[in-house]
Amino acid sequence: IKIPVVDFGAYSLSEKDVPEEQLQSLSKEFKSAFTEVGFVFLKNTGITQEEVDDVMDISKKFFLQPDELKQPFSRNSFSNSPNHGWVSLETERLNPRRPGDLKESFNTSLLDPNIKWPSSGNLKCFRERKTSFFHRCKELSLRVLRVMAHSLGLDREVFLSTHRLIGTDKNGTTLRSLYYPPVNCEKAKEGQLRCGEHSDYGTFTLLFQSSEGLQVRARSGEFISVPCIPGAILINIADLMQRWTSDQFISVLHRVLLPPVGDSSTRQSLAFFVHPDDEALITCCDNSNKYPPITAGDYLTERFNDSYGRS
Numbered sequence: 001i002k003i004p005v006v007d008f009g010a011y012s013l014s015e016k017d018v019p020e021e022q023l024q025s026l027s028k029e030f031k032s033a034f035t036e037v038g039f040v041f042l043k044n045t046g047i048t049q050e051e052v053d054d055v056m057d058i059s060k061k062f063f064l065q066p067d068e069l070k071q072p073f074s075r076n077s078f079s080n081s082p083n084h085g086w087v088s089l090e091t092e093r094l095n096p097r098r099p100g101d102l103k104e105s106f107n108t109s110l111l112d113p114n115i116k117w118p119s120s121g122n123l124k125c126f127r128e129r130k131t132s133f134f135h136r137c138k139e140l141s142l143r144v145l146r147v148m149a150h151s152l153g154l155d156r157e158v159f160l161s162t163h164r165l166i167g168t169d170k171n172g173t174t175l176r177s178l179y180y181p182p183v184n185c186e187k188a189k190e191g192q193l194r195c196g197e198h199s200d201y202g203t204f205t206l207l208f209q210s211s212e213g214l215q216v217r218a219r220s221g222e223f224i225s226v227p228c229i230p231g232a233i234l235i236n237i238a239d240l241m242q243r244w245t246s247d248q249f250i251s252v253l254h255r256v257l258l259p260p261v262g263d264s265s266t267r268q269s270l271a272f273f274v275h276p277d278d279e280a281l282i283t284c285c286d287n288s289n290k291y292p293p294i295t296a297g298d299y300l301t302e303r304f305n306d307s308y309g310r311s
Ligand SMILES: O=C(O)CCC(=O)C(=O)O
Pocket: 178, 195, 200, 207, 209, 214, 254, 255, 256, 268, 269, 271
């Protein structure tokens, strides 16, 4: 497989609207990418490499602290947004058949003013950077949703009306910073990876990477390494979108392997997981009823139970 690169300049965040003709051609490119590959690189989105670097820098400062200082911000300690917060090393297994992933992450799901943020020492701009990047990703995602609807021959507002509450406790959309610390391959457990094989759960994901390492499963079953294109954003269709489109758009397995033996480098990425509003009822958009209707909230809860182990 080869992941197509699409120039999003005509609808970048610095443009007010997209001319009809360009919308038409973007839709065509989206359609072939999402039906055949499930992934696309977007360039000229308006989100700059500098913005990405700034968020990665502040995230790394958070992760490099001792665990005791990160503990107060743990995932599950924010009652109205259970996914918000820090996830420690080896806690999550995106492939439940493997040992815990060798990664740490910090999820930003809720922008509510009452939320407690890391703010000490060199983390003074943590909140500001996360929040403003979240908004940028949200704006871009709404544009992507419009083009997607168009490419499926649907009213361009259909996806927008089900993604109205991003950033509130009634929508699961999450900006996740990921940090993959250096790995001592001799100490790693049998079968352990940086991030196990999985597909994402929601509508789609925007992925920003600092270096290579991501692999995507081709139809042949073989995993293929994805290049890292500076300034370009990787978008992949997630499972709920596949279901919504009656399998027209495909959600593809991906993973991050351990670095080669002797390579002690770290890796960082940022993922913006777009989810519909919890109450949105997801019904096959071609009216085929291939899958029964389900609310986005119920669907997401089910998937989280799988990756954190049911208790
Ligand atoms: O770190 C990466 O490049 C991919 C992470 C990922 O696929 C995920 O968190 O869902």
